[in-house]
Amino acid sequence: MSPIMPAFPAHSGVLELAGAALAAGAVRGVLVPMRAPGGSRAWSLVTDPAMLDRADPLPPAMTVHGSRALASFARSPEGGTLLAILRPCEARAAVELARLGQIDLANVILMTMDCPGSVPLDTHRADREAAPDPADPSTLRSLCAQCQAFAGEGDLCATGPSGSLHALTAGGRAFLEKLGIEPADGPPPMERYAVLAAERGRRAAEDRILLRSEYGGLAGLVRLFSGCIGCRTCRTVCPICYCRLCFIDMKDRRTPAEELLARSGRNGAVRLPPDTLLFHVGRMAHMSLSCVSCGLCEDACPADIPVGRMMSMVSEGTTGLFGYRAGSAPGEPLPLNTFLKDELHEFED
Amino acid sequence: MSSKTDAAELPHGVVELSGALGQAARGLAVRLLAEGAVGAVFTLRRTAADRRYCAALISDPALLEEASPFHPVMPVQGARVLSGFLGTGSPDRRIAAFLRPCELRAFVENVKQHKGGFDDLLVISCRCAGVLPASRLADDDGERLLADYMREAASGGLPGGIRDACARCVDTIPTAGADMILSETVGPAERSTMLHLMTDRAVDAARLLSLRSTAGTSRGPVTTAGPEDPRRRNREALLASGPEPGRGLGSLVEAFASCIGCRACREACPLCHCILCDYETERTRWSPGLVRDLAESRGALRVPAGTIQFHLGRLVHISPVCVSCGQCSEVCPAGIPVSDLFARASAHVQASLRYVPGADPDGAPPLATYVERELEDLTD
Numbered sequence: 021m022s023p024i025m026p027a028f029p030a031h032s033g034v035l036e037l038a039g040a041a042l043a044a045g046a047v048r049g050v051l052v053p054m055r056a057p058g059g060s061r062a063w064s065l066v067t068d069p070a071m072l073d074r075a076d077p078l079p080p081a082m083t084v085h086g087s088r089a090l091a092s093f094a095r096s097p098e099g100g101t102l103l104a105i106l107r108p109c110e111a112r113a114a115v116e117l118a119r120l121g122q123i124d125l126a127n128v129i130l131m132t133m134d135c136p137g138s139v140p141l142d143t144h145r146a147d148r149e150a151a152p153d154p155a156d157p158s159t160l161r162s163l164c165a166q167c168q169a170f171a172g173e174g175d176l177c178a179t180g181p182s183g184s185l186h187a188l189t190a191g192g193r194a195f196l197e198k199l200g201i202e203p204a205d206g207p208p209p210m211e212r213y214a215v216l217a218a219e220r221g222r223r224a225a226e227d228r229i230l231l232r233s234e235y236g237g238l239a240g241l242v243r244l245f246s247g248c249i250g251c252r253t254c255r256t257v258c259p260i261c262y263c264r265l266c267f268i269d270m271k272d273r274r275t276p277a278e279e280l281l282a283r284s285g286r287n288g289a290v291r292l293p294p295d296t297l298l299f300h301v302g303r304m305a306h307m308s309l310s311c312v313s314c315g316l317c318e319d320a321c322p323a324d325i326p327v328g329r330m331m332s333m334v335s336e337g338t339t340g341l342f343g344y345r346a347g348s349a350p351g352e353p354l355p356l357n358t359f360l361k362d363e364l365h366e367f368e369d
Numbered sequence: 370m371s372s373k374t375d376a377a378e379l380p381h382g383v384v385e386l387s388g389a390l391g392q393a394a395r396g397l398a399v400r401l402l403a404e405g406a407v408g409a410v411f412t413l414r415r416t417a418a419d420r421r422y423c424a425a426l427i428s429d430p431a432l433l434e435e436a437s438p439f440h441p442v443m444p445v446q447g448a449r450v451l452s453g454f455l456g457t458g459s460p461d462r463r464i465a466a467f468l469r470p471c472e473l474r475a476f477v478e479n480v481k482q483h484k485g486g487f488d489d490l491l492v493i494s495c496r497c498a499g500v501l502p503a504s505r506l507a508d509d510d511g512e513r514l515l516a517d518y519m520r521e522a523a524s525g526g527l528p529g530g531i532r533d534a535c536a537r538c539v540d541t542i543p544t545a546g547a548d549m550i551l552s553e554t555v556g557p558a559e560r561s562t563m564l565h566l567m568t569d570r571a572v573d574a575a576r577l578l579s580l581r582s583t584a585g586t587s588r589g590p591v592t593t594a595g596p597e598d599p600r601r602r603n604r605e606a607l608l609a610s611g612p613e614p615g616r617g618l619g620s621l622v623e624a625f626a627s628c629i630g631c632r633a634c635r636e637a638c639p640l641c642h643c644i645l646c647d648y649e650t651e652r653t654r655w656s657p658g659l660v661r662d663l664a665e666s667r668g669a670l671r672v673p674a675g676t677i678q679f680h681l682g683r684l685v686h687i688s689p690v691c692v693s694c695g696q697c698s699e700v701c702p703a704g705i706p707v708s709d710l711f712a713r714a715s716a717h718v719q720a721s722l723r724y725v726p727g728a729d730p731d732g733a734p735p736l737a738t739y740v741e742r743e744l745e746d747l748t749d
Binding site: 048056064065067068084088090095099100242246253256257264275278281291322 | 411414416424427431462622632649655660699703
């Protein structure tokens with residue numbers, strides 16, 4: 021029996037819902053990608069239902085993470101209720117950003133659709149309509165080909181071939197009630213995607229064995245990032261990296277020229293700009309617990325470094341330490357913000 | 370002490386070095402370091418990743434044997450890296466800095482903004498045939514591309530596959546700030562490279578290395594792209610293209626429709642060196658209220674807001690000093706030809722300000738100078 025694939029998003033149904041919600045005044049705005057000049061897609065905050073005819077939820081390529089688009093204007097809850105139509109990883113990142121004080125989800129309804137994945141940015145640039153095929157990893161970005169969490173997130177989700185609507189939270193249920201819409205009975209039936217999820221999980225596990233053998237240890241990490249040009253694009257596209265002044269750019273943290281010359285003398289040479297590993301390991305330390313494995317970092321990297329796969333692998337390890345899952349338990353604090361007297365004994369001498 | 374030269378200035382001496390540009394440059398670097406003329410060398414070197422390069426400060430002559438000065442690639446803009454390095458302190462030894470003409474021009478501008486200085490440098494530049502995009506060089510057919518490049522550069526032609534910015538660059542030689550200029554001889558004969566000694570500092574270094582002006586070598590200046598050079602035609606074509614009057618804003622919106630706001634263009638630019646960019650400050654932040662209100666009044670608003678604000682802002686800040694190196698286009702993940710836009714805007718702005726970036730190390734930055742009668746071409 022061939023595995024059931026996430027269906028292409030049932031656009032018309034979802035956009036109808038969004039339009040009805042705007043018209044009824046149940047929401048003041050809808051966050052959804054729209055078609056832009058030249059065929060690319062750009063996130064838009066839509067208040068006029070007539071504009072929704074240019075909307076394209078879950079477009080073929082994820083160019084900007086939906087949670088970053090949301091965070092850019094939803095730090096405070098003013099302006100009435102908002103409906104955000106997102107991929108599952110975008111909804112998870114929104115929950116993390118709320119934990120990090122960057123989004124106020126009080127008046128936000130996170131709605132997701134089953135995600136077939138995203139084509140790489142290069143593919144999208146060459147062909148604006150090239151579509152991802154969840155059954156064919158060669159059409160997908162590397163992390164999409166490993167993703168097992170492609171359905172059933174947020175306050176409500178449209179799932180399955182018929183796009184049935186499920187309320188996943190009290191907020192989602194209340195929103196649907198306001199519109200007079202009865203959600204489908206019970207939770208979304210995720211078992212229909214079990215075969216695909218298992219295949220993705222196998223691919224992820226194999227990839228991680230490869231990554232560990234190829235790039236494990238300090239020397240391996242140095243080799244992994246040897247082509248890095250320090251452009252910081254991975255950081256800027258990352259939905260979790262929200263600091264406007266990153267630790268690596270702080271004036272007082274920069275390595276002085278004298279120290280760099282001394283390093284050059286000691287080792288025969290020093291790479292410039294310096295501190296490539298410090299940046300990447302620092303970023304890992306700061307965002308790993310909230311990483312949702314969206315893979316934008318890798319897709320945007322101009323030096324073709326598999327940084328997304330590495331971050332995802334590291335995140336599996338760090339979140340595993342705390343039994344934590346990025347995007348779960350909205351409103352609960354981060355593990356690093358929780359003091360437990362009795363934990364992490366495995367790291368004691 | 371500045372080393373001011375211009376295109377017409379004659380070198381103090383010319384030495385013939387054997388080998389093509391890269392080889393000759395490497396040999397020169399090894400000797401400068403080994404004989405103590407300099408204490409370190411700033412140049413490109415290979416990394417552990419296949420056909421990927423990085424900038425480095427090299428102190429060991431043995432490691433320098435494997436360095437790649439003037440390899441036809443620019444993973445990072447040399448001025449950005451050098452200014453970053455010199456901005457954090459003063460070196461205690463002389464450093465030989467290999468910089469392509471556009472990197473040197475950008476460095477001259479950065480020095481005016483107190484991001485570095487010439488005192489501790491021996492600047493070695495070249496007659497530049499352009500660079501290949503780093504990802505193309507690292508591709509499967511990178512070796513072939515490189516071989517074609519070397520062949521074309523040796524015959525004085527326009528190599529295929531180089532950056533668009535390079536294919537229309539008419540400033541292929543440095544006009545100020547270089548102590549030494551290397552230029553590969555053009556022609557089918559055995560490869561050699563001329564070393565032009567432009568300053569007393571260069572002459573002293575050459576003397577230390579026992580380098581002698583070769584008898585019979587021309588003491589003429591290094592020349593840039595001639596009137597028939599395809600680079601000139603390409604530049605004219607770029608300046609002639611562009612939006613119609615009045616269509617500027619609309620064309621900007623179209624050009625940046627696929628922008629993902631990654632800021633790679635800013636991070637790559639040698640002249641964008643603010644620690645906290647204007648467009649990351651509270652002053653330019655779009656408040657939630659403003660976004661919601663505008664979305665309300667227009668029916669829809671692109672978010673994150675301020676895409677055009679950022680790019681227009683960068684155009685305003687950088688166009689007086691843009692050196693058209695093309696680093697911005699190369700790093701853009703959305704493939705937007707940022708460098709084309711900047712080149713067109715900069716040509717107009719620099720002509721209005723009568724300013725040539727990198728030409729005069731002792732001059733003041735253009736916007737810092739008050740002149741009572743100026744910019745008359747911009748008034749009605």
